[in-house]
Amino acid sequence: MSTIYNDIIHNKQRGQKLLAVLLDPDKILLEEIPNVIEKVNHSMVTHIFIGGSDVAPDKTHQLVTLVKSKTVLPLVLFPGDIEQLTNAADALLLLSLISGRNPDYLIGKHVEAIPFLKSSSLEIIPTAYLLIENGKKTSVEQVSKTQPLKRTNIDAIVNTALAGEYLGLKLIYLEAGSGATHPIDAHIIQTLRHETTLPIIVGGGIRSFEALQNAYNAGADMVVIGTAFEQNMSFLDEIKQYNEHIS
Ligand code: 1GP
Numbered sequence: 636m637s638t639i640y641n642d643i644i645h646n647k648q649r650g651q652k653l654l655a656v657l658l659d660p661d662k663i664l665l666e667e668i669p670n671v672i673e674k675v676n677h678s679m680v681t682h683i684f685i686g687g688s689d690v691a692p693d694k695t696h697q698l699v700t701l702v703k704s705k706t707v708l709p710l711v712l713f714p715g716d717i718e719q720l721t722n723a724a725d726a727l728l729l730l731s732l733i734s735g736r737n738p739d740y741l742i743g744k745h746v747e748a749i750p751f752l753k754s755s756s757l758e759i760i761p762t763a764y765l766l767i768e769n770g771k772k773t774s775v776e777q778v779s780k781t782q783p784l785k786r787t788n789i790d791a792i793v794n795t796a797l798a799g800e801y802l803g804l805k806l807i808y809l810e811a812g813s814g815a816t817h818p819i820d821a822h823i824i825q826t827l828r829h830e831t832t833l834p835i836i837v838g839g840g841i842r843s844f845e846a847l848q849n850a851y852n853a854g855a856d857m858v859v860i861g862t863a864f865e866q867n868m869s870f871l872d873e874i875k876q877y878n879e880h881i882s
Contacts, residue, residue, distance in 0.1 A: 655859045686719055734781065760805055789826050836857045
């Protein structure tokens with residue numbers, strides 16, 4: 636059966652890099668969506684992630700429904716809280732924030748989500764979510780009340796990711812945090828790449844073609860871009876050269 640996760644695995648096996656654009660329902664206006672999605676549809680974006688740290692109830696559902704009517708790209712929830720769950724999307728990254736020690740974000744919110752998820756049509760993708768320090772405090776850190784892992788402590792990062800893998804999580808998301816000063820270091824991605832065959836997603840602070848290329852070359856299977864696209868919609872045109880570069 637073709638699922639979004641199988642498709643990620645398939646692309647990984649073929650060495651086909653994936654790009655997700657992150658839409659935060661709290662930051663984007665519904666009126667902007669037709670334009671935004673038009674841009675996305677004509678770009679190298681392969682997935683649309685939807686979520687934010689602090690989103691009013693219903694906003695996610697409205698946004699997902701509208702986006703869905705304008706694209707065939709897979710819509711994946713990347714929720715900051717359980718109010719952001721909606722069956723209008725295709726899949727859910729069920730994130731466990733394993734870099735931190737806040738029980739709510741390790742298992743608590745997941746338990747609260749079960750009454751919804753039990754009868755949901757969403758494809759659930761269990762995801763090891765690791766927050767790594769980037770030079771400034773991020774909203775993930777603030778909202779989750781957890782400490783990020785030190786970016787110099789590569790052993791701790793790799794061991795944490797592998798603990799997630801051994802627990803059965805299916806994806807590893809290395810998060811520098813939205814608007815990060817330093818994106819995830821290529822050396823971190825590279826080291827982890829040698830230790831796991833799980834797909835690696837990298838996000839936070841990717842604002843240039845070089846940063847995107849560094850993440851891919853280091854072994855990221857998917858890169859997530861939020862702020863750079865929010866601030867400049869033509870960013871997707873600027874990075875088109877990635878495909879031209881590799882083809
Ligand atoms: C945040 O990784 C994403 O969860 C995207 O970060 O907004 O910095 O691109 P940016």
